[in-house]
Amino acid sequence: MFTGLIESVGIVSDVVPTASGFTLTIRTPMGPELRQGESVAVNGVCLTATTCSEAGWTADIGPETARVTTLGTLAPGRPVNLERSMRADGRFGGHFVQGHVDGVGVVDAIRQDGESYWIAVRIPADLEPYVILKGSIALEGVSLTVARLDRSVVHVMIIPFTWSHTTLSLLRAGDRVNVECDMVGKYVARSMELAARSGLTP
DSSP states (O other), X not given: OBOSOOOEEEEEEEEEEETTEEEEEEXXXXXXXXXXXOEEEETTXXXXXXXXXXXXXXXXXXXXXXXXXXXXXXXXXOEEEEEEOOOTTSXXXXXXXXXXXXXXXXXXXXXXXXXXXXXXXXXOGGGGGGOOTTXXXXXXXXXXXXXXXXXTEEEEEEOHHHHHHSGGGGOOXXXXXXXXEOHHHHHHHHHHHHHHHTTOXX
């Protein structure tokens, strides 16, 4: 479980193809703090650290993860958002983020508003029921508030701190981004769907 509050921006140092996908190596100052088997979210995707060193860590990426997220497009030199899994005794910020990407959206537009920035992302149509105005959404692993909603286009405002401490500042129109909808909303929608099937709703 994660919070969507990015701890560090790492750099992809190596991408090595394997028989079942590829191995991703990320350079980060967090390397000495990580342990083998620990969960780390990379651009919002939960990965398992297979090896750790002073310089960084590696993870195995399966073909399904590469297909349904943006991780399959990563190349050496690419910055990535990093967040370690939430500690049970830690303070909770952001919102409940599982690191299980629901789909890939496309940046529609980016515009500056004073010192902040607006990002508009077109999400897959099947995710629309899980997004509400003023609700939470994770884009590239960053916990954000839905400030405006135009059907399948989600508008979020990025404050200066988030802009300068995540990879969101590197986005351009047309870029693909990992989208994870609010977990609570997904459970509510699923419960309502099952109740309707059973004839338990009016």
